[in-house]
Amino acid sequence: MKSIKALNLPRLDGAGIVLLLTVLILLLLVGLPLLYIVLQAIFPLWSRGDLSGAFTLFVPTLVDPALLKLLGNTLRLGLAVVVACAVLAVPLGALRALTRVPGGAVWDLIFLIPFMIPPYIAALSWMLTLQPRGYAQQLTGIEASQFLFSFYGIVFVMVLNVFPVVYFAVSRTMMSVGGRYASAARVCGAGKWQALWRVTLPLSTPGIAASLLLVFALTIEEFGTPATLGAQAGYHVLVTGIHQRFSDWPIDIPGAAVLSLLLVMLAMAAFYIQHWLVTRRSFISQTGKPTTGERAELGKWKWPVMVFFSAVAFISVAVPLLAVLATALTGTLSGGLTLDNLSLRHFEALFANRGGAMQALGTSLSLAVGAALITGVLGALIGYLVVRAQVRGKGVLDLLSLLPNTLPGVVVAVGLILAWNQSHWPIQVYNTGAMLLLAYACLLLPYPVRYASAAFRQMGESLEAAARVCGAGFVTTFRRILLPTLAPSLLVSMLLVFAIASRELVASLMVAPAGMSTVSTFVFGQFEQGSPGVGMAMSAVAIFTTTALLVGLTAFSRKRLPITS
Amino acid sequence: MFSRLLSRSALVSLTGAALFSLGSQAHAQALTVYSAGPDSLIERLAADFTQQTNIDVNVFQSTTGQLMARLEAERANPLADVVISASWDSATSLSEDGLLHAYQSPNAANVPDFLQADDYVAQGVSALSLVWNKNSDTPPPSDWADLADPVYADQVTMPDPAQSGTAFELVAGLLTATGEDATWSLLEALMDNGMVVPGPNARALNPVLQGAKSVVFGAVDYIALAQQQDGEAIEVIFPESGTVIAPRPMMILASSSLQHEAEQFIDFVLSDQGQQRVAESYLMPARSDIEAQRPTLNELTLIDIDSDAMNEQRGVILERFRELTGG
Numbered sequence: 020m021k022s023i024k025a026l027n028l029p030r031l032d033g034a035g036i037v038l039l040l041t042v043l044i045l046l047l048l049v050g051l052p053l054l055y056i057v058l059q060a061i062f063p064l065w066s067r068g069d070l071s072g073a074f075t076l077f078v079p080t081l082v083d084p085a086l087l088k089l090l091g092n093t094l095r096l097g098l099a100v101v102v103a104c105a106v107l108a109v110p111l112g113a114l115r116a117l118t119r120v121p122g123g124a125v126w127d128l129i130f131l132i133p134f135m136i137p138p139y140i141a142a143l144s145w146m147l148t149l150q151p152r153g154y155a156q157q158l159t160g161i162e163a164s165q166f167l168f169s170f171y172g173i174v175f176v177m178v179l180n181v182f183p184v185v186y187f188a189v190s191r192t193m194m195s196v197g198g199r200y201a202s203a204a205r206v207c208g209a210g211k212w213q214a215l216w217r218v219t220l221p222l223s224t225p226g227i228a229a230s231l232l233l234v235f236a237l238t239i240e241e242f243g244t245p246a247t248l249g250a251q252a253g254y255h256v257l258v259t260g261i262h263q264r265f266s267d268w269p270i271d272i273p274g275a276a277v278l279s280l281l282l283v284m285l286a287m288a289a290f291y292i293q294h295w296l297v298t299r300r301s302f303i304s305q306t307g308k309p310t311t312g313e314r315a316e317l318g319k320w321k322w323p324v325m326v327f328f329s330a331v332a333f334i335s336v337a338v339p340l341l342a343v344l345a346t347a348l349t350g351t352l353s354g355g356l357t358l359d360n361l362s363l364r365h366f367e368a369l370f371a372n373r374g375g376a377m378q379a380l381g382t383s384l385s386l387a388v389g390a391a392l393i394t395g396v397l398g399a400l401i402g403y404l405v406v407r408a409q410v411r412g413k414g415v416l417d418l419l420s421l422l423p424n425t426l427p428g429v430v431v432a433v434g435l436i437l438a439w440n441q442s443h444w445p446i447q448v449y450n451t452g453a454m455l456l457l458a459y460a461c462l463l464l465p466y467p468v469r470y471a472s473a474a475f476r477q478m479g480e481s482l483e484a485a486a487r488v489c490g491a492g493f494v495t496t497f498r499r500i501l502l503p504t505l506a507p508s509l510l511v512s513m514l515l516v517f518a519i520a521s522r523e524l525v526a527s528l529m530v531a532p533a534g535m536s537t538v539s540t541f542v543f544g545q546f547e548q549g550s551p552g553v554g555m556a557m558s559a560v561a562i563f564t565t566t567a568l569l570v571g572l573t574a575f576s577r578k579r580l581p582i583t584s
Numbered sequence: 585m586f587s588r589l590l591s592r593s594a595l596v597s598l599t600g601a602a603l604f605s606l607g608s609q610a611h612a613q614a615l616t617v618y619s620a621g622p623d624s625l626i627e628r629l630a631a632d633f634t635q636q637t638n639i640d641v642n643v644f645q646s647t648t649g650q651l652m653a654r655l656e657a658e659r660a661n662p663l664a665d666v667v668i669s670a671s672w673d674s675a676t677s678l679s680e681d682g683l684l685h686a687y688q689s690p691n692a693a694n695v696p697d698f699l700q701a702d703d704y705v706a707q708g709v710s711a712l713s714l715v716w717n718k719n720s721d722t723p724p725p726s727d728w729a730d731l732a733d734p735v736y737a738d739q740v741t742m743p744d745p746a747q748s749g750t751a752f753e754l755v756a757g758l759l760t761a762t763g764e765d766a767t768w769s770l771l772e773a774l775m776d777n778g779m780v781v782p783g784p785n786a787r788a789l790n791p792v793l794q795g796a797k798s799v800v801f802g803a804v805d806y807i808a809l810a811q812q813q814d815g816e817a818i819e820v821i822f823p824e825s826g827t828v829i830a831p832r833p834m835m836i837l838a839s840s841s842l843q844h845e846a847e848q849f850i851d852f853v854l855s856d857q858g859q860q861r862v863a864e865s866y867l868m869p870a871r872s873d874i875e876a877q878r879p880t881l882n883e884l885t886l887i888d889i890d891s892d893a894m895n896e897q898r899g900v901i902l903e904r905f906r907e908l909t910g911g
Contacts, residue, residue, distance in 0.1 A: 547784055547787065
């Protein structure tokens with residue numbers, strides 16, 4: 020009983036100190052970059068230390084036709100990707116959840132892979148495949164550069180990258196709803212189709228809509244695909260606009276800041292609606308595991324469905340991976356796909372450490388591990404404080420830790436540069452690897468927080484109470500009960516952080532210090548340098564290394580890698 | 585519980601400490617070099633220099649546009665010691681702003697006068713060219729204006745002058761040599777003929793390597809010469825009516841706290857060994873007494889550029905180009 024008392028009173032101090040520390044770290048990690056962007060947007064001369072002309076930039080920037088075009092393009096792209104994702108992934112997920120698709124869980128594994136291929140590499144692969152004399156034309160005579168370098172081409176490549184988010188959300192939601200509630204409807208006399216239209220679909224709508232909003236947010240934040248295909252298509256969006264204002268001479272820092280704020284507001288709106296949908300949904304079916312209830316037999320539809328699944332897998336997984344390998348394994352691009360042209364010289368160049376390839380791989384892996392550890396510790400701490408601690412101010416904690424969800428990578432990078440690129444800081448953070456770590460930790464913090472708080476909520480106090488009744492003290496309870504229960508979800512979220520951090524492009528390009536490159540900046544640089552072969556060899560090595568690490572660790576922790584929230 | 589929380593906060597503060605020690609240990613002694621252009625060259629130069637002098641070098645390698653943008657963004661807190669750009673104008677502009685440290689390297693004696701000033705000197709020189717894919721169905725072009733011919737419809741790429749320092753020099757050169765009207769109407773004719781402007785140099789070259797496009801209008805020559813050496817089926821053509829050269833200025837920032845080391849670096853790049861490295865990258869060495877592995881100034885027809893006038897109009901020229909290409 021003593022320990023319970025100790026929990027109620029003195030813990031306030033202990034938890035209070037930890038809370039304060041955590042809030043400070045969060046302010047440093049998340050609040051500071053955002054603050055500097057807001058200041059820069061308000062005071063155009065802020066970066067030169069001048070406070071004059073506050074708000075003078077808003078109106079001219081916001082009525083600038085160039086900006087309206089960027090905004091319009093961004094919204095159009097977001098909406099088009101959402102619609103296309105819905106058309107592709109909802110039937111795919113529904114079929115997987117409600118019918119016996121041959122292969123079953125194998126498809127889940129296959130549809131995880133598009134998420135592992137960095138979007139800019141996928142875009143480059145499609146370019147090498149579909150442009151005139153590309154791989155497709157060399158093999159089949161088909162070329163589709165008109166299509167690829169257009170709005171629709173950009174949508175096509177982006178959909179292939181993000182549709183798994185919707186696929187997993189739809190199949191998970193429908194598995195639980197379709198299993199239980201549809202069975203209940205059938206018992207009450209509903210027909211198969213009636214159960215689908217009247218019960219399963221309406222009950223699944225919030226989940227599906229939430230995943231589509233997530234797709235919208237991911238799309239308007241994405242840099243790689245519009246940067247790769249957009250320049251040739253003449254299609255520019257907010258993200259590329261921000262990058263260009265910030266990194267082409269002469270630069271326009273105030274313009275970049277205003278565009279950043281605009282992008283943040285768009286993302287916030289999407290996330291707000293998504294959050295509202297998800298929390299509203301909580302009364303349905305989210306208790307317990309998805310059940311594999313009664314699933315329809317496909318009968319004569321078996322083959323058409325198989326063709327559909329295989330076609331999606333071929334286009335979203337096989338084509339980009341094969342294009343990566345083809346480019347990496349052919350000696351010259353102009354030589355094309357011939358046996359004579361088969362060569363390992365790009366891999367040799369890579370392993371001979373040309374351009375610091377091995378350092379880049381090492382840097383990426385260690386930064387990704389670092390980001391996973393920092394966000395893991397912070398996530399566990401924040402999750403515990405938000406769910407369990409009886410302290411004031413935990414709402415701030417919750418808000419700050421989920422805020423990065425609405426911060427696109429390019430915005431975080433701009434904010435970090437504005438914040439740290441100052442001579443008045445006692446320690447120089449700008450132009451060091453710490454900038455990359457700060458960027459990754461800020462961007463990816465929401466994942467561990469979300470998983471940890473979910474885990475703490477699920478646990479219920481009864482577990483701890485039962486342990487104490489059996490005579491365990493608090494430390495024992497935490498070590499033997501709470502930690503083991505938390506570990507799997509936390510590990511999964513840290514794996515996710517690792518996977519995303521190891522391939523992040525736009526923030527890495529902007530904040531990487533002199534003398535340091537990551538896998539993504541290396542690959543990007545090789546393309547800019549005119550060595551696509553070496554770039555693709557690196558991509559192949561990186562994709563296989565991270566996938567192998569993830570698959571290994573996931574198998575080890577025996578938890579499937581969830582990519583939906 | 586208390587100890588648990590304490591140990592956690594200890595862990596967090598440790599992580600924080602690690603984060604910042606990572607920050608503060610940075611480059612106390614190392615020379616920071618921002619370089620445009622071939623990263624293999626700057627890496628070799630940096631490695632050789634470190635071997636010889638024991639001074640570490642941190643390289644930030646990018647395009648001229650991004651490099652200058654980074655310098656501008658860092659103006660309140662300058663970090664670079666030495667800057668090597670691919671555009672002579674960028675050095676002129678930095679020099680006018682009083683941001684450069686004046687230095688005459690003893691090794692610059694054999695560098696021609698037009699390739700050096702009080703506070704900057706050329707590392708090497710590249711020239712602008714037409715790069716043509718030999719496997720394409722188009723005939724080899726011989727001059728800039730050829731590419732407006734319908735034979736080359738949808739077959740031409742051009743690097744973006746906003747991102748590539750050398751491409752800007754080409755536009756500036758054409759403006760000087762042929763005048764406003766002729767230059768803009770040529771560029772307009774090229775755009776009407778389906779020319780695309782995908783980004784900096786290599787972005788324009790890559791589609792020509794695979795054969796998606798046939799010719800690069802205004803490719804920086806050394807990347808293409810290196811690719812040709814690696815067996816790509818391309819040809820580097822210097823237009824009959826003349827081309828522009830893009831000397832690559834090296835400069836020391838006045839804000840650098842490592843002036844002496846920076847001077848040593850400049851000396852090294854202009855030494856026999858350094859210039860040899862420059863030649864190996866298919867650039868023309870800045871020193872006239874080092875042999876090049878490619879056509880040199882004497883073998884090229886050159887257009888003179890009125891650099892000062894062009895530099896003043898940089899913003900206007902880029903804006904007009906952007907309008908033309910619909911960016």
